[in-house]
Amino acid sequence: MIIQTLAFYLFSIITIVAAVMVISARNPVHSVLFLILAFFNSAGLFVLLGAEFLAMVMVVVYVGAVAVLFMFVVMMLDVNIAELRQGFLQYLPLGGIVGLVLLMELAVVAGGFVISPEVSERFAAPIPVPSDIANTEALGNIIYTKYVYFFQAAGIILLVAMIGAIVLTHRSREGTRKQRISNQVNRRPEDTIEIKKVSTGSGI
């Protein structure tokens, strides 16, 4: 138990510190790296909660795809942070008020949140007991059986997205020189070299 508590505090502290660093780091590339750190540690928190599937998705999707995309954008756009920081103090009061209002609203909603007492009787299908089955396995059990149609349909939608991206952006450029190994191998000395008889004492 104590190890779990320690792990929880470790992951939480690193997540929060990394999150603060994301918005305070001067170099945008460092921000993205801290974002990845935050993602990894929140994945750790999910593992502690017993939601290992969510943790895996977090790492694969957020770290593997989203963060890399961010990195790509940041490096391509060359954002000038100093320019963005200008007028920070000027907007601080307004931004602070908006943040405060949101925080208060959040507190009101969270404070007034009650789970309906009869909700446990309303579940149509029995949910597997968490200790019986891991949630990855539980998902796997239905995704290829009960929801196979939806799953496959979603797959085809992604295929269309891929085709669309290629159709709309791929250009075959003229004049690029590709290495054609077969051409290189098939080349014969006669094609390129001309042998000339040079008579002694005179040039060509």
Place this chain on the structure above:
Amino acid sequence: MSLAPFPALLPALPEIFLAIAAMILLMIGVYSRQEQSARIVSYASIVVLIITLILVGIITDGRTLTFGGAFVSDTFGLFIKTLVLIASSATILISRDYLIMHGINRFEFPVLIVLATLGMLMMVSANDLISLYLGLELQSLSLYVMAAFQRDSTRSAEAGLKYFVLGALASGLLLYGLTLVYGFSGTTNFDSLTKLFTSEHVDVPIGITIGIVFIVSGLAFKVSAVPFHMWTPDVYEGAPTPVTAFFAIAPKIAAMGLFIRIMTGPFGQLAGEWQQIIIFISIASMILGAFAAINQRNIKRLMAYSSIGHMGYALIGMAVAGQLGDTATRADGIYGMLIYLAIYLFMNLGTFTCILLMKRNSRMVENIEDLAGLSKTNPAMAAALTIFMFSMAGIPPLAGFVGKLYIFQSAIRAELFGLAIIGVLASVVGAFYYLRIVKVMYFDKPEEEFDQPVSLEMNGVIIVTGAVTLFLILFPGPLLMGAAAASAALFPG
């Protein structure tokens, strides 16, 4: 560990075939020689669509469910799917010339049409809110890409972007409506929803009503009914013409099929909640379609407004189906609507083929004035276009008249006199701009000739659609029987 039961694949065989065929076509396109790939894949796609059409006809036998009730195959689906498949294969056929001429003859075009068609079939067969949404998105995503297909043209890119942004908004509205319905009913399955609303339709929670309003808005966007029509003229004008032809026909028919299925199925007993909305969008579409088209000079924009108007007429049938009471009357509305959609398919296909033939010195021309004196320079094409225009205006004895007749008859039988009267008046106004095209062709001074010769495929499509439009009134039997069986399938008992 026991194995889960394997779902019955037979009811979904056409869709499964089409999905696998689309991937094979993609492979063929990628691995065949560049100059050849587009031609091979185009003709192979047409063959695939025709095989799918045959499969749909063979396997449909009463009402069968599969995939845990998420997918339904029935006679109604058979009718709509037939129309969609005809439209898609004909579009591939008539698009070849244009694509070659504009240097965008790439094999992805027919593949995207096949995938969009797959989405449409899935929409029509949806029996669950999730399958409805997935089918719709598959179709829309393919269409967004197709709108921007001519990527070197700014107008095409603009059309694609506009359609994408507004389409995403409509999807958001639709999805919000679907979640509300799910949240207040606790199920996404159409059959369960039907059962739920039939048993306790006395007090429908307000959340369901709001959900229905959002769903109607989202679907009205997809069929481009007023007030969700704003994207239509711009997208139709900017997109490459074959894509416009495709947009105007197949997705509209499929979206109407989905619209009918969800409104008469799960929400059939709640007609009191949605009928007035349908009446409003129907009237607004008819009026806007009639008046806004008058000032158009570009024929593609004109066709956009014309299709908005046609969707308004078709929605009269939906309003009739929302008239609670006698089941026969309600089925009658859907019957009229299906006949209207089938005729709409042939008229529009023919008209767009003619528009695709409007090219001079290897450049497309799109203005109505460019048709001037066509009767002198190309009498056959002028005659064909005249047939289509008269038919669209609803002049007897052409097919368009038959469609309007059945729709207005059903409205009168359901005692929705206001709708029928406004419909007739709007079609009189609409006749003005259809007849103006005929006038320009026959009485104005001839312009330069259009490019000749016309390819065999395009001639064939014009002849077939023209013959259907012209002679439907003599042999209406198959269409009427198909529509009757399809509409009866929606109202059992």
